[in-house]
Amino acid sequence: xxxxxxxxxxxxxxxxxxxxxxxxxxxxxxxxxxxxxxxxxxxxxxxxxxxxxxxxxxxxxxxxxxxxxxxxxxxxxxxxxxxxxxxxxxxxxxxxxxxxxxxxxxxxxxxxxxxxxxxxxxxxxxxxxxxxxxxxxxxxxxxxxxxxxxxxxxxxxxxxxxxxxxxxxxxxxxxxxxxxxxxxxxxxxxxxxxxxxxxxxxxxxxxxxxxxxxxxxxxxxxxxxxxxxxxxxxxxxxxxxxxxxxxxxxxxxxxxxxxxxxxxxxxxxxxxxxxxxxxxxxxxxxxxxxxxxxxxxxxxxxxxxxxxxxxxxxxxxxxxxxxx
Amino acid sequence: xxxxxxxxxxxxxxxxxxxxxxxxxxxxxxxxxxxxxxxxxxxxxxxxxxxxxxxxxxxxxxxxxxxxxxxxxxxxxxxxxxxxxxxxxxxxxxxxxxxxxxxxxxxxxxxxxxxxxxxxxxxxxxxxxxxxxxxxxxxxxxxxxxxxxxxxxxxxxxxxxxxxxx
Numbered sequence: 373x374x375x376x377x378x379x380x381x382x383x384x385x386x387x388x389x390x391x392x393x394x395x396x397x398x399x400x401x402x403x404x405x406x407x408x409x410x411x412x413x414x415x416x417x418x419x420x421x422x423x424x425x426x427x428x429x430x431x432x433x434x435x436x437x438x439x440x441x442x443x444x445x446x447x448x449x450x451x452x453x454x455x456x457x458x459x460x461x462x463x464x465x466x467x468x469x470x471x472x473x474x475x476x477x478x479x480x481x482x483x484x485x486x487x488x489x490x491x492x493x494x495x496x497x498x499x500x501x502x503x504x505x506x507x508x509x510x511x512x513x514x515x516x517x518x519x520x521x522x523x524x525x526x527x528x529x530x531x532x533x534x535x536x537x538x539x540x541x542x543x544x545x546x547x548x549x550x551x552x553x554x555x556x557x558x559x560x561x562x563x564x565x566x567x568x569x570x571x572x573x574x575x576x577x578x579x580x581x582x583x584x585x586x587x588x589x590x591x592x593x594x595x596x597x598x599x600x601x602x603x604x605x606x607x608x609x610x611x612x613x614x615x616x617x618x619x620x621x622x623x624x625x626x627x628x629x630x631x632x633x634x635x636x637x638x639x640x641x642x643x644x645x646x647x648x649x650x651x652x653x654x655x656x657x658x659x660x661x662x663x664x665x666x667x668x669x670x671x672x673x674x675x676x677x678x679x680x681x682x683x684x685x686x687x688x689x690x691x692x693x694x695x696x
Numbered sequence: 697x698x699x700x701x702x703x704x705x706x707x708x709x710x711x712x713x714x715x716x717x718x719x720x721x722x723x724x725x726x727x728x729x730x731x732x733x734x735x736x737x738x739x740x741x742x743x744x745x746x747x748x749x750x751x752x753x754x755x756x757x758x759x760x761x762x763x764x765x766x767x768x769x770x771x772x773x774x775x776x777x778x779x780x781x782x783x784x785x786x787x788x789x790x791x792x793x794x795x796x797x798x799x800x801x802x803x804x805x806x807x808x809x810x811x812x813x814x815x816x817x818x819x820x821x822x823x824x825x826x827x828x829x830x831x832x833x834x835x836x837x838x839x840x841x842x843x844x845x846x847x848x849x850x851x852x853x854x855x856x857x858x859x860x861x862x
Contacts, residue, residue: 570806578808582848616765623848624768627807631764638760638799663806667799686799689791691782 374424374506377482377549381454384480384546385418388452392478395452396434398427404505405490405514409434423454423548425507428487428530430644431455432462433599436471450476456484457552458532460541461642461677462599467543468682469640471602474543481544483552486525486533488512491654493528497521532645532658535562542678563666565659581627587653588626594647594657595633600640608632630660638664639685642677720746720773720838721766722831725755727785729777731821733831741828744835747775754778755816756789760800767809770846773838776816777830783820790818812841 385395389412399410399420407427410420411434431453434440455463460481466472485507490499493514503515512528514521526534539552556562569577592609595601608616609629616632617625633647641661648658668674674685724730730751736743752758755778763774776797784790797816804811815834819827 566806574805574808574810577806578847581808586848616761624770624846627768627847628761628765631768631807632761634803635760635764635800638796638803660807664799664803667802671798671802672795686792686796689788689795691788691791693791693794694781 377423378421381421381423381480381482381548382418384548385412385421385452386415388478389415389418391449392452393449395421396431397421397452397454397480398423398429398431403499403502405488405493405499405502421454423482425486425488425512426490426505427454427456427482428489428649430459430462430597430599430646432459432466432644433597433646435463435477436466436599436602437596438604444476448476450478452478452480454480454482454548455541455544456482456487457536457539457541458484458642458644459599460543461538462644464542464677464680465600465640465642465684466602467680468677468684469602474680479541479544479546481541481547483540483547483549484533484536485539485552486529486536486555488528489530489649493523496523496528530645530649531565531656532643532648535564537562538678543680559666559669563662565656566663566666569659570663582623584655585626585630586623587655588629589653590621590626590629591652592629593650593652597646597650598633598637599644599646600637600642601633603636630657633657634660634664637661639668639672639674639687640676641665718746718772718835718838718843719748720775720835721771722747722749722775722777723752723755723758723762724749724776725778725785725790726751726753728779728783728821729819729827732777732819732823732827735821735824736827736831737824739824741824743828743831746772746835746838747831754784754786754789755793755797756784756786758793758796760796763797763800763814764804767804767813767844768847770844772813772841772844773834774814775831775834776814777819777827778816780818780820783818807847809847810841810844812837813844 389395395412397410398407400422401408405426407422409429409431412418467474497514497516501517505514510525512523512525535556537554537556539554609632617628643665645658648656651657668685672685758776766774778790778793781790801811801814804814817830819830
C-alpha cells in the first residue's frame with residue numbers, strides 16, 4: 373500500500389512540478405529508519421521522494437526560516453510541500469499569522485499513521501546494521517544484524533503520535549493515499565502525559581523538571597526546529613537588548629529559556645513534536661507546550677492550526693469572558 | 697533583578713525572622729492601580745513594605761515572562777494590577793492581559809512553581825482602600841508561604857551537566 377502511495381505521489385509531483393518553484397519532500401537517508409528533507413527542482417529527482425512512517429520531519433518550517441523569506445519575487449511560482457496531519461496544522465498557523473500566503477504553497481497532504489521514533493527503536497534493537505524496516509499492521513518489522521525483530525507499533529511511535537487527533541491534513545490541494553483513523557478522540561488520551569505529571573504533588577513536578585532541564589545544554593535546537601518560532605535573529609533568548617538571558621549554565625536560565633519558548637507558543641503550538649524530536653539531550657520539551665495547549669483548549673476552547681481564518685487566542689480578546 | 701533575600705529550600709516557616717527579607721514585585725498600570733497605590737498613600741492607609749513597584753503603561757504591556765522571570769530568579773511574590781475590565785485607558789489592553797495572566801496562572805504549577813506566589817487583580821485610581829486590602833492580603837499570603845525556594849542553584853555548581861562542561 374505504501375508503494376502505491378509513493379507511486380501516486382511521484383505521479384502527482386511530476387504533473388505539478390512545471391508549475392512549481394520547488395518541491396519539498398522527504399527522501400531516504402543513511403538508514404531505513406530515518407528520512408531526510410529533499411528540495412526538488414529537477415524532474416529526475418522525483419523518484420527519490422518517499423513517504424511513510426519514517427518521514428518524521430515537519431517541513432513547514434522551511435517555508436519561513438532563512439533563506440526562505442529573502443526577497444520572494446511577486447510573480448514567484450508556488451512551492452510544493454508534503455505535509456502530514458500535524459505539519460498541515462503548522463501550515464495553517466503560519467497562514468493565520470500571514471507568514472505565508474495560501475496561494476504560495478501547493479500542499480500535498482499525506483494521511484499519517486504515526487511516525488517512528490528511531491530513539492525508541494535504538495533502545496530496543498540497537499541501530500547497527502539495519503537492513504530494512506517496514507510497518508506491517510500494528511508492528512514494526514526490522515531486519516537488523518541478521519535477525520528479524522517484530523515490535524509493537526505503540527512501543528516505537530513518537531510520543532506525540534500516540535495521542536494524535538488529526539492524522540489527516542487540515543488543508544491540502546491533493547491528498548495522497550487513504551484517509552487515516554485518529555489514534556485519539558478525547559482530551560484524556562491526547563493529554564495523558566500532561567495529566568500524569570499534573571497528578572503528582574508540586575514538589576515532584578519541580579523535581580521532575582529540575583532533573584530534565586538540568587540536562588539542557590541550551591543548544592536551541594528545539595527553537596530552531598520549531599516551525600512557529602519565527603523571530604529568528606530577534607529571539608529574546610539571544611538578543612542583548614533586551615537582555616533576558618545570560619550565558620550562565622544554572623537551572624534558572626534553563627527554566628527561563630523553556631518558559632520563553634513555551635509562552636511564545638502559547639495558543640500557537642500545533643503539537644508537531646519537532647522540539648522534542650530534535651532535542652539532543654532527550655528532554656520531553658513538547659510536554660511543556662502540551663500543557664499550554666491543554667490550557668488553551670479548556671479555558672478558551674481553542675486548538676491551534678485548525679482554521680486558516682482563526683486568530684491565536686492570546687493575540688485577541690473577548691470582553692464577555694467575565695469568568696477568567 | 698538583584699537579589700539579596702535569604703534563599704532556603706526549607707519548608708515555609710511562619711516565624712517573623714524567616715520572612716524578613718520577603719520581596720514582592722508589583723507590576724502596576726500607570727492609569728489606575730499605580731494611581732490607586734498613590735491614593736492609598738495620600739490617604740495614609742497603612743501598607744506592607746515588601747512591595748517593589750514597577751510602573752507599566754498598561755497591563756496590556758505585561759509579558760507573562762516578566763512574572764516567570766521574577767519567580768524563577770527568586771522573587772517571593774508577583775502582583776499584577778490594572779484597570780477594571782472595560783475601564784482600560786487604551787480601551788482593550790486589560791482584555792489581552794486577562795487571558796495571558798490566567799493562562800500563566802494555570803501553567804506555573806505544571807513547572808513546579810507555586811501559583812499562589814502570583815496574583816493578578818484590578819484596582820482603579822480612586823480605590824485606595826481596595827488597594828490597601830489587595831496588597832495587605834497578598835503580602836500576608838506570601839509571608840505565610842515564606843521565601844521562594846526558586847527552581848534550583850543559580851550558578852550551576854550542583855548541576856551535573858554544567859560541571860561536566862566546565
